[in-house]
Amino acid sequence: MRIGYIGLGAMGGALARHLIGKFPLSVFDLNQKAVDSFVGLGATAAATPAELARNSDVVLLCLPRSSDVKAVIFGQDGLAAGLSAEKIVVDQTSGVPAETREFACQLEKVGVALFDAPVSGAMATAIAGTISIIASGPHAAYEKALPVLRSISPNVFHCGERVGNGQTMKTVNNMMNVSCRLATLEVVAMGRKFGLPLEIMTEAINATTARNYTSTGMLPAIAAGRQSTKFWLALQVKDIHQAITLAAEQKVPMPIGGTARSILQIGLNSLGKDAELEQMIGVIESMADTRFVEPPTNAEHGEPK
Structure with a gap:
């Protein structure tokens, strides 16, 4: 399973590091220094979110707010341009549930499943790999992506099939x-x-x-x-x-x-x-x-x- 991760800030970077060596990993971030550090650890840098989507089966996002998620998915050279049927997007942003549900509805039209999986815990737990991951969304997509989430932390909870419940x-x-x-x-x-x-x-x-x-x-x-x-x-x-x-x-x-x-x-x-x-x-x-x-x-x- 090929994994893509977008958003290598303090929290996203700590979460994404647990994927290195476990899955083929592509990364994208506006901070080139953060990208370079992941390339040095064995990840592949993507030039755009669209390129990352084309080279990934599961894409995870950890961004400051839902407006950033919208821009990354639907903006120019965004994920939507590279996504295809059966691929999965996992939004780990502490976002707005209604907006996340709208993103999921739009992607569902092209056969792409999106569910939310924000995290809760201190930075130390993110680094240690014990942070809580609170997911919600279609059960089939959740089960398919569960090995990825559990490689970040074993503490994964599913709050129902309604996208946004986790947020x-x-x-x-x-x-x-x-x-x-x-x-x-x-x-x-x-x-x-x-x-x-x-x-x-x-x-x-x-x-x-x-x-x-x-x-x-x-x-x-x-x-x-x-x-x-x-x-x-x-x-x-x-x-x-x-x-x-x-x-x-x-x-x-x-x-x-x-x-x-x-x-x-x-x-x-x-x-x-x-x-x-x-x-x-x-x-x-x-x-x-x-x-x-x-x-x-x-x-x-x-x-x-």
């Missing part, structure tokens, strides 16, 4: 994760204002029912001076805005989610378009006028280093 589930996960992250940082900032050491709060929280992904991962990293996550803040804002839009379509109020989005937007407006999600730690510190960890001091002079 909807990813959206639910994103909203839960962000809301919990910001709530945890907010209350820990309060504890710091009372003088509680971060390490003691982290240990106590993780021994109670308040324990969560942020308290077990991000708080220890902050205490140790390590980066806890690597993700663009603008993409996080996009994901949460998308979640709230989907909720509005179903007339589901999202007061907590709306607040989380506003806090993230404050951070993005303050920090700039190239900010990373990790920098929200500083935003929360600034809002509370505190520090999660005191800066190191020069013991001799009692001054910050």
Whole structure:
């Protein structure tokens, strides 16, 4: 089975690396440096998405947003120009379910199956090959592509035959994760204002029912001076805005989610378009006028280093 992968950014690149040596692999990305690194590992570079489609049986995409997916599939020299009946497209983008279903309907007319399979997990799990893959779409196409997905990670889940269900589930996960992250940082900032050491709060929280992904991962990293996550803040804002839009379509109020989005937007407006999600730690510190960890001091002079 010949595989094509488009989108070799931080996440897509980590996922695609698991395919090297397991399948004949063609790659495409606007970042030539990223393409060259894969060629050095044994992959073949495609000049256009259309060329990649012609040389692949299964094509996977991992792009920033659904508008990028549309351009790659239906734009000039796009995948559609090189796809033929029986081929499969797997969209791993955290995209808009309704738009993904429309892409699938258009490709179905020429005998090509498209299903979504976004991923959920930290970058470390993508690199380790243990990230969760949440797929949905036609069962026959899913079964045919399953060996490819399982070569990326054994943790593959099928959320039904309706294209977009996987992206909807990813959206639910994103909203839960962000809301919990910001709530945890907010209350820990309060504890710091009372003088509680971060390490003691982290240990106590993780021994109670308040324990969560942020308290077990991000708080220890902050205490140790390590980066806890690597993700663009603008993409996080996009994901949460998308979640709230989907909720509005179903007339589901999202007061907590709306607040989380506003806090993230404050951070993005303050920090700039190239900010990373990790920098929200500083935003929360600034809002509370505190520090999660005191800066190191020069013991001799009692001054910050």
